[in-house]
Amino acid sequence: MSMNRRQMLATSAAALALGGSLRPARAAGVSAGEIVVGTHLDLSGPAAAGMPALRNATELALAQANAEGGIHGRQVRLIVEDNGSQPQLAVRAVQKLIRSDEVFALLNPFGSGTNAATIGAAVESGTVVFGPWAASAIMHQVAGGSPLLFTTVQNYNTTTERALNWALPEWGSQRVGVIYMEGPFGDLIRAGVTPALAAAGLTVTEEAAYRPGDIDFSSQVARMRAANVDTIIAATITRETVGVMAEIKRLGWDGVKVLTAIPGRSTVVARLGGADTEGLYGVGGWRLHGEDTTDTGAQAFIAAYREAYGAVPDENAANAYSYTNWFLNSLRAAGEDLTTDSFVEGARATSHDDFTTYTEQSFVENHAMPEMVSVDRIENGVWVPQTEPF
Amino acid sequence: MRFDYHTRYRQGFALLRHPSDWLAYGLLAVVLLALPFFASTYLIGELGYVLILCIAAMGLMALTGFTGQVSLGHASFVAIGAYAHAWLLAQGVPFVLALPLAGVISAEAGLVVGIPAIRVSGLYLAMVTLAFSIVVEQVIGMWRGVTGGFMGMLVETPRIFGVSVGAPKYFYYVCLFVAVLVLLALANLMRSGIGRAFTGVRDSEAAAYALGIEVKRVKVGAFGLSAGITGLAGALMAHHIGYLTPDAFTLLLSLDLVLMVVIGGMGSLRGAILGAVLISFLPKGVALLKSALPDAMARQSGLEIFVAGLVLALFVLFEPMGLNGRWLKLRALFESFPLYRRDTFRRQKTYMKSERSR
Incomplete structure (x- = not known):
C-alpha cells in the first residue's frame, strides 16, 4: 500500500497522539525492576527515640513483600531522610527525595509541622503521599484536596x-x-x-x-x-x-x-x-496487642519483628507495619502499569483489615474510614x- | 610575600585590595551566577537555602561578632520576618515591598529587645534574648488572626512585577541578590565610623565611652540592624518552607545560628558565610558518613547530634578563631611560604577576658 505525504503525516500525528495519551502521567521512581519510595523521620530531633520502631516496621513490611517477589515483579526500595522535627530540614529532605532520588511516593513521613511544610510541594510535583503521621484534616487542607494524598491517622x-x-x-x-x-x-x-x-x-x-x-x-x-x-x-x-x-x-x-x-x-x-x-x-483508635496476644496476625508480626530486630514491637511499629501493608496492597491493585493515576485508583479500590484495625477500612475522600x-x-x-x- | 604600597589614603579601606582579590571574587561571582544553568534543580534549591542561612548568619554576626553582644533568640527575628512577610503578601502587598518591610518590622522588634541590652550583657543578655524568643513563639501560637496560630499559614508564591519567581532557579537568584546586598552593606558599614564604633564597644565599653562613642545608642542600633537583616532572611525562609508553623523557629534554629557564627569565626563576614555553609551541609555529610558505616551503627539515632557536637568541640579546642581564622592562616602560609613563622597568629591581646574591665 502506498501512502502519500498527507496520509503519512496524519498517521504519524495519530501515532504520536496515541503514544502521548498512553504515556504515564508520571512514573518517577518506577522502573522495570524497582519502585523507589521515600520517607522523612525525626532521626535527630526531640522525637528521635521513637523513630527506630517506625522505620524498622516499615522496612519489615517492605522486606516481606520483596521476599515474596515484590509487587508485580518490582522490588520496593525505601530511602529514609532526617527531618529533625524542623520544617526547614523537612523541606530539604523532601526536595532531595523528589528532585534527586525521584521517588514514587512518600510513605509514612513523620510530624505535623514537617508534613504541613512539605505535602503541598510533594503533591504538586506529582508524588503520592501515603499515611503521614500528622493531623489528617489539616494535611488535606494544605494539599488543597489533592487526590495524591492518602491519610490514615484518625482525626x-x-x-x-x-x-x-x-x-x-x-x-x-x-x-x-x-x-x-x-x-x-x-x-x-x-x-x-x-x-x-x-x-x-x-x-x-x-x-x-x-x-x-x-x-x-x-x-x-x-x-x-x-x-x-x-x-x-x-x-x-x-x-x-x-x-x-x-x-x-x-x-x-x-x-x-x-x-x-x-x-x-x-x-x-x-x-x-x-x-x-x-x-x-x-x-x-486501634487494637492493642501484647506479647500474649491470641491474634494470629499479631503473633506473626511480633515474631517476624523480633527475629529481624531482636526487640518487641510497640503499637506505633504495629501501625506503621499495618499502613505500609495497605500501601503495598494499593500498589498491587494499581496493576503492572504503575502510574500515580493507577495508584490512586488502586488505593481507592483497596480495603484494609488486619490485627490493628477495629473494622474493615477504605478510603473515603482519601481518608481512612470509618474511624471507629x-x-x-x-x-x-x-x-x-x-x-x-x- | 606581598607588600602594600599605598599612594592614597583611601586605598587602605578598599574592599578588594589586590588584583588577585578581584580575580578570585570575580570568578566566584561568575560561578554563582552561572550555576543554575548547569546544576540540578535539587542542588539549586539547596544552595538557595544555604544563601538564606548566610544572610541570617551575617545578621547575627553584626551583633555577636562586631558588637560583642550575645543572642540566643535570633530565631524569633527569623520568625518575625517570615510571618510579617507572609502576612503582608496575603494583604496584597507586592513582594518587592513586603521583603524590605518585613526587615523593617523585624528591626523594630530588635530595637525593643535592644533596650534591655543597654543594662545587661554576657550571660544575662543571653537569658533576655532567650526569654524573648519564647515569648515570640507563644505570641505566634496565640495570635490566630494574623499568624494562623499553631495550625499555620500558607505563604504565597513570590512574584516580582507579576512574574512568578517561585521556581528554585529564580528564587536562587533572589536569595543571591539579597545576600550580596547584605554582604556589601555590612562590609561597607564596618569600614565606616559606625563600624569602628561597633568594634570599639565590643573591645572595651569604657574606652569607647571615653572616646565619645554613645555606647547605648550603638548597642541598641546594632540590635536593630542585626534583627533587620535576620528578618530579611526570615522573609526568604518563609518561601523556602511554604507553610509557616511556629515549630520552624524554635531554639534549635537559634543555636544553629550561634554555631554558624562561632564555628565560622567571630568578627568576620567571611566567617559567617563559611559557618553557614558548613552547618547547613553537615547533615548531608553525616548522611554520607552513615552510608559508609556498618548498618548496625548507621541505624542508631542521634548520630547527627553527636557529629555536630564533635565538630563544635574540636573547633573550640583547636581553632577558636573558627573557619575564617584557619583560612587566614592557610593564606598566610601560602603567601609567605618559605618564611612562615608559627607565631604569626599568636594572640597579643584578648578582649572580653574579664567582665570587670569592660
Missing part, C-alpha cells in the same frame, strides 16, 4: 467527640474539666469536646492548659479540684497523661473519671504509670476495652 476531634457522645451519658457527667496541651494537638481535641458537650447540654466547667515539655501538673489538677469536676478530659500524650494521673492519685482524689484521647491510650502509659494510672479511661473508637480502661496495668468498637 482527633471527631474521634474524641464520638467517644464522649458515649461516655458522658454513660457516666452521668455533669461537671466536665479539660486539661489540654497548648498547640495544634490541644486545639484539635477541644474542637471535639465542645460539640460533644453541647450535644449533652453541658458546657466546659474548667479548663487548664500546659505547655509541651511540662512535667508538673499540680496547678492544673488543683484547678480541676477547685471547680469540683466529676470528669476530666485529658488532651495529653504519654508522659503528661502519667503526670496528671500521678497528681490525682497524690491528692487522693477518688470519684473523678479521667478520659485521655487517642495518643494517651498507649501501652507505654500503662507501663510507666503503674499503680498511678489504674482506672484511667482512654479513647482507643472504643473506650478502654487500665485494669491491672493493661488496657481493657469497656465497649465494643463503635
Whole structure:
C-alpha cells in the first residue's frame, strides 16, 4: 500500500497522539525492576527515640513483600531522610527525595509541622503521599484536596467527640474539666469536646492548659479540684497523661473519671504509670496487642519483628507495619502499569483489615474510614476495652 | 610575600585590595551566577537555602561578632520576618515591598529587645534574648488572626512585577541578590565610623565611652540592624518552607545560628558565610558518613547530634578563631611560604577576658 505525504503525516500525528495519551502521567521512581519510595523521620530531633520502631516496621513490611517477589515483579526500595522535627530540614529532605532520588511516593513521613511544610510541594510535583503521621484534616487542607494524598491517622476531634457522645451519658457527667496541651494537638481535641458537650447540654466547667515539655501538673489538677469536676478530659500524650494521673492519685482524689484521647491510650502509659494510672479511661483508635496476644496476625508480626530486630514491637511499629501493608496492597491493585493515576485508583479500590484495625477500612475522600473508637480502661496495668468498637 | 604600597589614603579601606582579590571574587561571582544553568534543580534549591542561612548568619554576626553582644533568640527575628512577610503578601502587598518591610518590622522588634541590652550583657543578655524568643513563639501560637496560630499559614508564591519567581532557579537568584546586598552593606558599614564604633564597644565599653562613642545608642542600633537583616532572611525562609508553623523557629534554629557564627569565626563576614555553609551541609555529610558505616551503627539515632557536637568541640579546642581564622592562616602560609613563622597568629591581646574591665 502506498501512502502519500498527507496520509503519512496524519498517521504519524495519530501515532504520536496515541503514544502521548498512553504515556504515564508520571512514573518517577518506577522502573522495570524497582519502585523507589521515600520517607522523612525525626532521626535527630526531640522525637528521635521513637523513630527506630517506625522505620524498622516499615522496612519489615517492605522486606516481606520483596521476599515474596515484590509487587508485580518490582522490588520496593525505601530511602529514609532526617527531618529533625524542623520544617526547614523537612523541606530539604523532601526536595532531595523528589528532585534527586525521584521517588514514587512518600510513605509514612513523620510530624505535623514537617508534613504541613512539605505535602503541598510533594503533591504538586506529582508524588503520592501515603499515611503521614500528622493531623489528617489539616494535611488535606494544605494539599488543597489533592487526590495524591492518602491519610490514615484518625482525626482527633471527631474521634474524641464520638467517644464522649458515649461516655458522658454513660457516666452521668455533669461537671466536665479539660486539661489540654497548648498547640495544634490541644486545639484539635477541644474542637471535639465542645460539640460533644453541647450535644449533652453541658458546657466546659474548667479548663487548664500546659505547655509541651511540662512535667508538673499540680496547678492544673488543683484547678480541676477547685471547680469540683466529676470528669476530666485529658488532651495529653504519654508522659503528661502519667503526670496528671500521678497528681490525682497524690491528692487522693477518688470519684473523678479521667478520659485521655487517642495518643494517651498507649501501652507505654500503662507501663510507666503503674499503680498511678489504674482506672484511667482512654479513647482507643486501634487494637492493642501484647506479647500474649491470641491474634494470629499479631503473633506473626511480633515474631517476624523480633527475629529481624531482636526487640518487641510497640503499637506505633504495629501501625506503621499495618499502613505500609495497605500501601503495598494499593500498589498491587494499581496493576503492572504503575502510574500515580493507577495508584490512586488502586488505593481507592483497596480495603484494609488486619490485627490493628477495629473494622474493615477504605478510603473515603482519601481518608481512612470509618474511624471507629472504643473506650478502654487500665485494669491491672493493661488496657481493657469497656465497649465494643463503635 | 606581598607588600602594600599605598599612594592614597583611601586605598587602605578598599574592599578588594589586590588584583588577585578581584580575580578570585570575580570568578566566584561568575560561578554563582552561572550555576543554575548547569546544576540540578535539587542542588539549586539547596544552595538557595544555604544563601538564606548566610544572610541570617551575617545578621547575627553584626551583633555577636562586631558588637560583642550575645543572642540566643535570633530565631524569633527569623520568625518575625517570615510571618510579617507572609502576612503582608496575603494583604496584597507586592513582594518587592513586603521583603524590605518585613526587615523593617523585624528591626523594630530588635530595637525593643535592644533596650534591655543597654543594662545587661554576657550571660544575662543571653537569658533576655532567650526569654524573648519564647515569648515570640507563644505570641505566634496565640495570635490566630494574623499568624494562623499553631495550625499555620500558607505563604504565597513570590512574584516580582507579576512574574512568578517561585521556581528554585529564580528564587536562587533572589536569595543571591539579597545576600550580596547584605554582604556589601555590612562590609561597607564596618569600614565606616559606625563600624569602628561597633568594634570599639565590643573591645572595651569604657574606652569607647571615653572616646565619645554613645555606647547605648550603638548597642541598641546594632540590635536593630542585626534583627533587620535576620528578618530579611526570615522573609526568604518563609518561601523556602511554604507553610509557616511556629515549630520552624524554635531554639534549635537559634543555636544553629550561634554555631554558624562561632564555628565560622567571630568578627568576620567571611566567617559567617563559611559557618553557614558548613552547618547547613553537615547533615548531608553525616548522611554520607552513615552510608559508609556498618548498618548496625548507621541505624542508631542521634548520630547527627553527636557529629555536630564533635565538630563544635574540636573547633573550640583547636581553632577558636573558627573557619575564617584557619583560612587566614592557610593564606598566610601560602603567601609567605618559605618564611612562615608559627607565631604569626599568636594572640597579643584578648578582649572580653574579664567582665570587670569592660
